[in-house]
Amino acid sequence: MLDLYAVKTQIDDMVADERRVQEDFRAVLELALAEYRRWVPEWEILAQKIDKSRTSWLLPGLAEGLGGGSALPERPTEISIAATDGSQIFPDRHEVSSCFLINIGYILLHYGTGEKPLMNSKPTLYYREEEVFEEWGGRRIFINRELVGLKRGLMEFTELADLALAASAEGHRTLALSDGTLILWNLEGKPQDFKEAYLKATLAAMEGLRQARLPVAGYISQPGSQELINSLKLGLCPLEVADCDRCPYQAENQLGFSADEIGVLQGDLWCGHSLPCSPLEGLNDAVLLRQVLSPGQRTPLFRSSSKILNEYGPHRVYYFYLHVGAEIGRVEVPEWVAIDPELLALVHACLCDQAEKGEGYPVALSEAHERAVVRGADRDTFYRFLRDTFVKNDIQTSVSTKSFKKRYAGI
Amino acid sequence: MARVDTVKESKPGPLSRFMPDKAPLRDEFGSERDYAGEIVESSTTELIAEARELHGAPSFGQFIRVEVEMPVVGIVFNVFTHSIEPNRRPTAYGKTEEELRLEQPQIFELLRTEFQALVIGYLDGGAPVQILPPQPARIHSFVHLCADEEIQAFTRTDDYLRRILNTAKIPTDELLIAVLRHTLRAHAHSRTYLVRVGRELSRLMGDDYDRLSSVIRRVAN
């Protein structure tokens, strides 16, 4: 039996704590805002510091400086938005077959013409031996969830590029929208040959778009990224040139300081924070920018400094934040879009429009998701169908010769 | 407006790879294929068909014929447009349909118009039989509108009226009126026909004189 009285006191405590946290958070936000405003006129100084410093966190390249938002450009009346999304049924060793399935949803919405939109999905079943076993870095591995996820991500993007190109070929002025980041950071740490293969495919698709001058953008909803905050943190760093590896304020680096000194420093200078950059801890870019941007406005362009982008060539990713009304979203574009004002304005305008139509989230992306999604019930149906078909065709033996151990409940 | 209304039948092009597989079927027959819908649910007594186009269902009370070996004849008693995804309900946008067609084209893809028909008989070698068919129409069969001549041929006798009157959970009288307005047109607004049908209804409705007179009045004007 639940002792509600006991719970009540704890709830009271929790509320008190929450209020304290919120008060603290407001203080941090005020600080960040003050810092941001401080740097707007002096952004070049900060930019130089960014260029010189070596931090443990990602810093943005201030491609357009800092400062207030750019106003919302007008969307062309006739524009088509291409979007894809994917979902999958992961391989299940306990099922009758270790196949897996990737379902890609395609959306091509034509605005301003009344033309019938394309809204479709296509599943692909992978079952051949060479499909379920891959050899990377000299090791042959049975495909796993991570690999399927990567494969799906790659497909989403290459299919998006194909869709946009096809639409363009049929005379539609098209913008390609990708769900999520364009930065394949998750390839880092993968075997070299694997990484190269995936990058190559992605960049080939990107190149196709670039040559057709078809803008592509990745939209990240509710971004948790803190690159801008990081730059402000850098601004807080008392050092001329920050080098986190050698941070003099880190306990393990306090070679030349006494414990007392550290105590004084911490207590007086940084208001009880452990490091000079600590006060902005826990804040992300979106929270800050909500105070800065008006609906429809975007931030200046930032250059991403992810390491993988070094291999992107002309497709290095830039990003900006966009106040779409309901939220601050992060929009990533390749360099050739970033430096093309017309394309950039198109991305800006279309994404705001899309988010408005989608009540906060770009409608093409949410429709793509609706097409792509494989729900639990679908998955169960898929396997039931698979089993039935196997049984009907009496091919259990041929499956067992593949030395897959199957354990499935008899039906 | 014209641009909004015409749904272009796209020719196979670069985009065709992304189109639904059934799309080529429609291309193959083009607009010659003038079916009104396709059966998605079928039973001996009723059937549900998806209209070929959104809001393109036959009208209430219309006679339809299902192209199968023994064509099933029915009358439309319910038309409904709904979201194809159970967890997504249409919401109000405060825009005209034209504005929506231009700026929210996707919502029309998420809507389906379906119609329900009451099976009232079938054709046996072309001869109308006002008895439920031995086998229901097959799923995915095409549903056609009956031409006036077909309606006239089928309604040479009035036994189907009893079927309408005896079916529960349909708006019986309204359906009756709608059906009779169709058949009356098929019979060239013949007074003799109207009187004949009226008498049959009078027999079927027995004591319910108010109901009879209300139905007759509304059919005739």
Added chain:
Amino acid sequence: MAKRKGNGLAAAATRDQQIGVITKGSLVDGLEMKLDSEQNVEDMKAGKFVVIEGDKNDFFSMVTDMRLDANNQEVLLHPPSQEDELLRKVLAGTSTYNIVSLRPMLMMPKTAGEDEGPRPVKAIPSHFSEVQEAMEHDVAKIFGREGDPEGRYFSIGNPLDMDTQVCLDMIRFAERSNGIFGKTGTGKSFLTRLVLCGLIHYDKAVNLIFDMHNEYGFKAMKENGSTSTFVKGLKQLFGERVAIFSLDPQSTRARGVQADHEVYISYDQITVEDIAPLQDELKLNPTAVESAYLVYAIYKDRWLRTLLGLEGPDVEEFAREIGAHAGSLVALHRKLKRLENFPFMVSKLTDGDVVDRIMEYLDKGINVVLEFGQQTSMLCYLLVANIIARRIHEMYVKKSERFYATQRAEDQPRQLMITIEEAHKFLNPSAAKQTIFGTIAREMRKYYVSLLVVDQRPSSIDDEVLSQIGTRITALLNDEKDIQAVLTGVSGTEGLRSVLASLDSKQQALILGHAVPMPVVIKTRDYDVQFYRDMGCLDDLPEKERQTAIKKGTAALYGDN
């Protein structure tokens, strides 16, 4: 649709005018038909002739009644408005419907051959048997068709709403006494003239007509709304086959006719029996008649002459002499004095006995019309008709008895039919026992004399006499007693009663009895130029042809001598 065996009969012609189906009924009470909703109930006149097509038989029937009905009281409480014609049409035949009562009169097996006639109804058709409008061949099958070799069938009119003949079987008609009834102004004399024409034309009986109102002999008024026209009389139609006797030659001449004979009656020709039926007219009491017999007992034939020869005061004396009651004899004397006022009463006949002359004509087959001219009093009519008829009857009795004795064909008397008007005066229950007409009616055909009774009050006629009347031709009657009287001795009278009461007042009649196989309502035959010609009146033919035809006709009538 009639399903008939195709054996090439005339009857194989199908009927296709379905008017309803049989829903209930009984042999005794008649059948009920639900009228088809397309039919208008107003077309279902009482007396209409229809055919019920049973499985094995056709039932020839008459419409006797109709009824409006509804299966739902609601409809009757809230009738559709006058403008809502559609709803009224819809309700007709379903919620509201019409029931027509039918009386099957005859039945005929569907397999019957040409020569088989219809039979009395002994069965009823099954449920939902179709009822059809009768066709011409149905009517012909029952009533025959004019122009048969025997000259048996005489068309008297058409069934209601049909254009085909209804024929009287004249042989059967002449065999029995017959009646023509109908209230004043319904065309009794017209019907009578028609029937007489039939009898004369087909020569089925020789007629003696007591023509009270001078309607039959020569020219007659045809009442035709406000205008009146003259139509041809029997003399004009049949020429020498008709002789006109007149009680009032002056009057007859005044109408432009020369009577063949003037009629005079001597006092010696009047018997007490002739006086007895005049009790009512003369307001005689029974003792007066007894006194007359006393006079007769002494003076025989001269009884009346003797009685009337007395002057007032002598009568009482005379009574004492013969032992009669003085008061009654005085009364008798006073009343019989009225006879002296009749111009035709003579004390001595100069030109022989008129009855012998009439008999002479009748023997030759010449029909006699006795016109009364201005002598239209009932007393005169009764007296004269009685005297003459009694004497004629006596002669016929003798002739018949001779024929029964010799059994020679040439001795067979001609069938005689005596036409009397205002017949109830002769045939009321008291008079019928005293007049010769009561005797004739009761004797039936034994002595080759029968009556054609024309009357407007059949209820006043003695039941016994009525029951002997073979064929009744009845125009409209209103009085319930009269209707009942006419239908005396007919089964299934319930239906016919309504039919009778609903006849048109002109040119319609119900015929039932001996000369027709079944009762039938007719629209009477037009008495026009076409009819004259059908009756052999050749006035319109070119002179030469006319002469030839007349010669031929005369030869046939009189024989070669």
